[in-house]
Amino acid sequence: MKALIIEQNGEPSEVVHWRDLPEPTPGPAEVRVRMLMAPVHPSDLHIIRGRFARQRQPVLPASPGTEGVGIIDAVGSDVPHTRVGERVVLLDVPGTWREQVISPAARAIPVPAAISDEDAAQALINPMTAWAMTMSEHQLQRGDWLVQSAAGSTVGRLVLQIAKAQGVHTINLVRRAEQVAEIQKLGGDIVLCTADESWPEQLVKATDGKGIVCAIDCVAGRTGATLARQLAPNGRLLVYGALSSHRQTDPAAFEMPVFAPALIYSSAEVRGWLIFSWLARKGLDESSQALRNLLDSIAVGCLKPPATERYSVDRAFEAFTAAESTAHDAKPLLVFAQR
Numbered sequence: 001m002k003a004l005i006i007e008q009n010g011e012p013s014e015v016v017h018w019r020d021l022p023e024p025t026p027g028p029a030e031v032r033v034r035m036l037m038a039p040v041h042p043s044d045l046h047i048i049r050g051r052f053a054r055q056r057q058p059v060l061p062a063s064p065g066t067e068g069v070g071i072i073d074a075v076g077s078d079v080p081h082t083r084v085g086e087r088v089v090l091l092d093v094p095g096t097w098r099e100q101v102i103s104p105a106a107r108a109i110p111v112p113a114a115i116s117d118e119d120a121a122q123a124l125i126n127p128m129t130a131w132a133m134t135m136s137e138h139q140l141q142r143g144d145w146l147v148q149s150a151a152g153s154t155v156g157r158l159v160l161q162i163a164k165a166q167g168v169h170t171i172n173l174v175r176r177a178e179q180v181a182e183i184q185k186l187g188g189d190i191v192l193c194t195a196d197e198s199w200p201e202q203l204v205k206a207t208d209g210k211g212i213v214c215a216i217d218c219v220a221g222r223t224g225a226t227l228a229r230q231l232a233p234n235g236r237l238l239v240y241g242a243l244s245s246h247r248q249t250d251p252a253a254f255e256m257p258v259f260a261p262a263l264i265y266s267s268a269e270v271r272g273w274l275i276f277s278w279l280a281r282k283g284l285d286e287s288s289q290a291l292r293n294l295l296d297s298i299a300v301g302c303l304k305p306p307a308t309e310r311y312s313v314d315r316a317f318e319a320f321t322a323a324e325s326t327a328h329d330a331k332p333l334l335v336f337a338q339r
């Protein structure tokens with residue numbers, strides 16, 4: 001079997017190679033999954049560059065890839081043989097950019113027939129992040145307001161769908177003026193463009209001067225710092241990404257200057273958020289149930305992952321470039337096999 005492999009960290013176009021590997025055999029409680037597709041997420045490129053959370057950097061050589069869809073083609077001795085042929089998504093099984101992946105059987109979650117391979121391939125990281133931050137962490141209720149940055153991102157668009165379904169109002173930040181109308185059309189109640197220098201004042205106005213109660217931010221830097229400064233008493237900002245630092249090498253680019261008095265006097269909270277820590281905190285039973293619920297929502301059309309573009313493995317480098325290009329409107333998917 002073949003796998004996309006990194007032997008050292010560096011630029012994805014230089015260090016990712018398509019290598020031959022021995023066919024893996026599942027252990028007693030494991031399954032082997034013939035991978036169909038896996039997405040290219042910003043975090044995958046971080047891992048390749050060696051810039052992700054230290055505890056999540058794989059020991060090299062390793063395959064990148066944090067999720068994907070495939071078909072079980074072999075099972076270990078403790079796993080019912082009836083699972084062979086089942087289409088599954090993998091729940092926190094790293095290293096999915098390969099033709100065959102070994103997974104604990106309990107982490108191979110069946111996919112309802114109504115879901116396309118494209119939607120299934122990206123059902124975990126971004127949908128779970130959007131759902132967990134809004135409904136589990138912020139526990140948003142009908143009528144609440146949420147502020148989010150990078151509203152045009154995959155996560156942002158999923159958050160908009162969840163908010164609309166739950167009757168939650170949103171204030172959305174985008175960086176390009178042409179995205180304002182698009183996000184309004186997707187149900188964003190208020191959309192501000194950070195290219196407009198007066199956006200912080202517009203944000204104050206949008207909260208009626210009361211400040212932000214709940215926010216999620218994946219831009220960090222000045223954008224995240226501005227959100228932190230405008231937190232209401234006991235307001236809470238979850239920082240889950242740092243897009244403004246991507247591709248940067250200057251250490252200052254990784255900082256998010258928080259205005260201390262605003263935090264102190266409002267007893268507000270700025271907290272980092274990572275899906276893998278959340279999944280670990282919840283444990284396998286709860287997190288696999290949460291994934292099954294998301295798959296059910298996708299199956300009945302209540303949640304729709306954004307558009308995708310397929311890339312065969314020989315076009316993997318194009319997929320990496322697309323994943324980081326400005327105004328890309330589709331999530332790149334690496335295709336390892338056809339059904």
Ligand SMILES: NC(=O)c1ccc[n+]([C@@H]2O[C@H](COP(=O)([O-])OP(=O)(O)OC[C@H]3O[C@@H](n4cnc5c(N)ncnc54)[C@H](OP(=O)(O)O)[C@@H]3O)[C@@H](O)[C@H]2O)c1
Pocket residue numbers: 041042043125126129150151152153154155156175176218219239240241242243244245273274275276323325326327328331
């Ligand atoms: N902490 C976690 O567990 C977790 C889980 C999932 C995702 N994330 C993070 O969430 C972020 C979004 O992921 P995704 O898969 O949804 O991304 P995506 O679909 O690739 O979208 C990226 C979006 O971010 C915008 N953007 C890029 N650089 C920006 C910058 N410097 N300032 C403002 N906006 C910027 C882009 O705007 P344009 O359209 O203008 O290019 C685009 O709308 C990433 O940082 C990712 O690592 C974190």
